[in-house]
Amino acid sequence: MYFLNNKTAQIDDLLARAAEKLQLDRTRREKIESSYKAIQEVLENDPDFFDTKTFEIYPQGSVRIGTTVKPLSRNEFDLDIVLHIQGRVYEQTDPMRIFNELKRVLQGNGTYKDKVESKTRCVRLNYADNYHMDILPGCQHSADDENKIVIPDRELKEWLISNPRGYAKWFLNKAETIKMTLLEKAYEAEEIPSDDFAAKKPLQRAVQIIKRYRDLFFEETPDYATSSIVLTTLAGQLYQNQDSIFETIDGIVSQIYGQVNLSRLKRIKVLNPVDSDEDFTDKWGKEPKYYSEFIRFVESLYKNWQKLKEDNGIVEESNILKGVVGENIYSDSVKQQTLITEDYRQKGKVFSSSATGALGSKVVSDKPVKKNTFFGK
Structure with a gap:
């Protein structure tokens, strides 16, 4: 199965499921x-x-x-x-x-x-x-x-x-530069029916996940939470047309982190992309505490995302993702992903490598995995 063989696709699947649970039904x-x-x-x-x-x-x-x-x-x-x-x-x-x-x-x-x-x-x-x-x-x-x-x-x-309508058009035009997401490609390759959640653009999902981490980070001090319009604008401005949610967030957060470190003595500004006379971050100039809290938030998210790029093992990766989207949301998303994997197993499409014993798809493995009937048969 593709997202069992590809770490980025596997994390994308979890992030998309988490974001789906966070939004309006x-x-x-x-x-x-x-x-x-x-x-x-x-x-x-x-x-x-x-x-x-x-x-x-x-x-x-x-x-x-x-x-x-x-x-x-x-x-x-x-x-x-x-x-x-x-x-x-x-x-x-x-x-x-x-x-x-x-x-x-x-x-x-x-x-x-x-x-x-x-x-x-x-x-x-x-x-x-x-x-x-x-x-x-x-x-x-x-x-x-x-x-x-x-x-x-x-x-x-x-x-x-x-x-507001011009701003929405600007953002959606940015998001629509990708015609097919990594998840859509993965599901198509495996001949799995693609749910709507797989088609939502990486930029939209990235903003949802970044906002969720913002809410968790500032849970005890919500008055200093960075505004959604600032985070959304930064994401749109720094998006580089990645088809992966994971890589989209990595690119956006890494660039913000770099800008912040290059501008230590002078705050960065986030201007309205459809009206450059409007500074969405003018509050940062009037009340510096908001900017220093924004820097703390960016540094925290950046460090967590760098850890996800390393081979830390499933336990450490799970802990990081729980910290990003919340434990309950993460757990529910893993359960959904597991159900799809189990469905693949029941159909005899998940294989075990004779060399490593790792689960995978027909593309990289050669020994079928026995169906799990849950009755020890």
């Missing part, structure tokens, strides 16, 4: 989609402001680019959506008007009135059952770029430029 995705479609309908029926506007609502952030990760300590997802009003409405509208009109409609609706919370740039709906939704209101900035919007800032009381 289909039921929750469908529930979230129905939630923001319901909000669009409520706004369309508003007779005082939104009925005269053309707008759409769409997800942004990790939901849009496929990099969601379930929080550690709670069964809750954060959903970020955009209320994108078409046309240059902002030129005749005070920044706070859009924000206040959105809040007014939601507070006046029986379904949402007790869920509304004002944030700096969005209106939050706190759902009781397992997630909250942040609605970012914005207006199209110009006719030249339908993705670029201006959004109101409650503290500054002015319009700020944003481009």
Whole structure:
């Protein structure tokens, strides 16, 4: 079996399974989609402001680019959506008007009135059952770029430029440079039906795993955890079109580690790839503790990944991976992988090398392994 013969493919299989367990399942995705479609309908029926506007609502952030990760300590997802009003409405509208009109409609609706919370740039709906939704209101900035919007800032009381849809397009274009993942190739070679998890791009999986390690690393000090937008942007900028999740993470983390060590006296900057005037890491300049904690995090992940590249044996590798994705997630992923291996064994497709006794596929071995009936027969 290919991922029994190839260490990188074997780890990729485990990482993909772990990431799959961390993300939104289909039921929750469908529930979230129905939630923001319901909000669009409520706004369309508003007779005082939104009925005269053309707008759409769409997800942004990790939901849009496929990099969601379930929080550690709670069964809750954060959903970020955009209320994108078409046309240059902002030129005749005070920044706070859009924000206040959105809040007014939601507070006046029986379904949402007790869920509304004002944030700096969005209106939050706190759902009781397992997630909250942040609605970012914005207006199209110009006719030249339908993705670029201006959004109101409650503290500054002015319009700020944003481009969440443009950012998602940038990231997904990076991810799609690989047409077939290492796992897809491995499953195809072994004539195993490929689950959807094998097709998800290495860059998306890498971001999920890096974010998961971030959550574990900062579990005791969550206030200093590096933001997802910084990690996602770095990953997209440093991705070198690897078809393997393991090699993608290795390449990204090694480059970040190198940049940090070359810039000890001056912090690195992570700029918005679709708006270079926006520094996602401006907080690092104002509060250096965030940057020093980022360095600690990068150094820790880098050292762990270097250990994985060595021949430490299955026990040490298991301990490292447990530390990266969490013990329960790792254990469940190993169980799934074992079931596939056992299925291969039952079909007589796993062979034992007459020279080493190691398990493998027909490609590298020559002695069939007896079927395991679990009854000693």
